[in-house]
Amino acid sequence: MTSAAEFVGVSQKFGDFTAVDDLSLTIAEGRLTTLLGPSGCGKTTSLRMLAGYSRPTAGTIRIAGRDCTRVPPERRDLGMVFQSYALFPHMTVADNVGYGLKLRRVAKEERRRRVMETLELVGLAHLAGNRPKKLSGGQQQRVALARAIAIRPKLLLLDEPLSNLDARLRVQMRAEIRRIQAETGLTVVLVTHDQDEALEMSDDMVLMRAGRVMQQGPPREVFPAPANRFVAEFLGYENFLADAEGRTLTVRPENLRVAAGAADADAPAGPGGLLLRGTVAHIAYRGADLLVTVDATDDTGAAVRLLCDVRGGAAEGLSPGGEVTVDAREGALVRLPD
Structure with a gap:
């Protein structure tokens, strides 16, 4: 070139x-x-x-x-x-x-x-x-x-x-x-x-x-x-946490899925995927979607706050203080260099 x-x-x-x-x-x-x-x-x-x-x-x-x-x-x-x-x-x-x-x-x-x-x-x-x-x-x-x-x-x-x-x-x-x-x-x-x-x-x-x-x-x-x-931060990756080996992961809000209840928290997330149990801290209405803030614990035991972009229909049953599961497929996770 x-x-x-x-x-x-x-x-x-x-x-x-x-x-x-x-x-x-x-x-x-x-x-x-x-x-x-x-x-x-x-x-x-x-x-x-x-x-x-x-x-x-x-x-x-x-x-x-x-x-x-x-x-x-x-x-x-x-x-x-x-x-x-x-x-x-x-x-x-x-x-x-x-x-x-x-x-x-x-x-x-x-x-x-x-x-x-x-x-x-x-x-x-x-x-x-x-x-x-x-x-x-x-x-x-x-x-x-x-x-x-x-x-x-x-x-x-x-x-x-x-x-x-x-x-x-x-x-x-x-x-x-x-x-x-x-x-x-x-x-x-x-x-x-x-x-x-x-x-x-x-x-x-x-x-x-x-x-x-x-x-x-x-x-x-x-x-x-x-x-x-x-x-990652400059391009809008707002969620940072660690995996079981202590490596830093990041995932964008629109790639996190939130479901009410913690019954499935022990279910497998798929190879390399993410599955966490948490509590809804805040819900912000943004018209076509909701920004749901979840307090959770990552695989190292550290407290993390996750921002999840949820479409209106998928927000059923979510409310502040409620228990939720948060998951993401493996392809949505970015592993950052140390």
Whole structure:
């Protein structure tokens, strides 16, 4: 697989604080890669170094095989969309989209053609003459995206571009960005703290913590097999307990089944499965499902609190203080490394 960009032993320090710590990472060409992690994990600093807005303390950054560590941003042939869309309020939509082309001295007729072609791609050709203040947040986001795409960059960098949109628009724009990336074949690097966004949009996801990569791979490989507890917690694995050998297990709330009564607590759970006896501590109504909190004891005798996502019909007979059995099939359990 061809490399669009590479970080080779890259570090970034601000005084005594290490924002990025010896990062080595390959961004594959023609794919959408997400840098995912909590605030302060180094994902935005990494993106800014790739864009050329921040110079690494150590290491090398290559774009299309070329050492760009000290190359200024305007000579890296990149497009970038920030959290704030940074549109020029006095310009029309078309002029905003064509701004980068004008700076590159693209001929007027060619510029007009590429602007309209790009606005067609994002579904805004009919608003070419409008000014940004007349647009919705989602439309402004598309204009910013079109401006970045119009220059036909080697890399498109997106820094939490959906964070200012409401929940419904965020979902729509995830699909829109994915469609545009697929249609254009662009290499996209997207920074986000939203695991759902990363899982839905990524060809490749990179989970970061304290400036280091914790795990990298396609969502379908990373999600069912988190490399450590940090990754598991970040991806929504909320239940952690030990098996009889003392190894740490984790299981997602939707993969736990809860049944009223303790009569079957000694029944076999199947090879490698989980079966525990417990007491309901709390039930939270969430519309289509219930979040049932169960206090139980794991196979080592340690007290554990389990969160179980139960569909309405399966919650019959459950009530706070009631005895229950909690079980999960072997395939739903993830055994984490020590």
